[in-house]
Amino acid sequence: MLSFPARTLALLVLAMMPVAASAQNEAARSDSPITDALLWMQGLLLGPIATSLAVMAVAGVGFMMLTGRMNWRYGGTVIIGVFIIFGAPRLVNSIGAF
Numbered sequence: 001m002l003s004f005p006a007r008t009l010a011l012l013v014l015a016m017m018p019v020a021a022s023a024q025n026e027a028a029r030s031d032s033p034i035t036d037a038l039l040w041m042q043g044l045l046l047g048p049i050a051t052s053l054a055v056m057a058v059a060g061v062g063f064m065m066l067t068g069r070m071n072w073r074y075g076g077t078v079i080i081g082v083f084i085i086f087g088a089p090r091l092v093n094s095i096g097a098f
Contacts, residue, residue: 045085054082 044050061078064070 042089046089051086054086058082 058079061070061075065072065075
């Protein structure tokens, strides 16, 4: 098992990995750089890398909960957080429909 500093370093290395630059995509660009930055952040938070990390996190937390190595309340919080992150666009659209 990796120590805490090693896990932290691995997480930082994964977070710093290059992703496809959306600056070259002229179709997705708007007139506002703030909008472009927010769209980039949304793509990063809801993209395929984040999806695969969330699947691994839910699987790991679920396994730890089933084996008794994690509190069910903490594990449920992690799983609910993943649902909120990936369900945010649908929640915002449903609230904006009123």
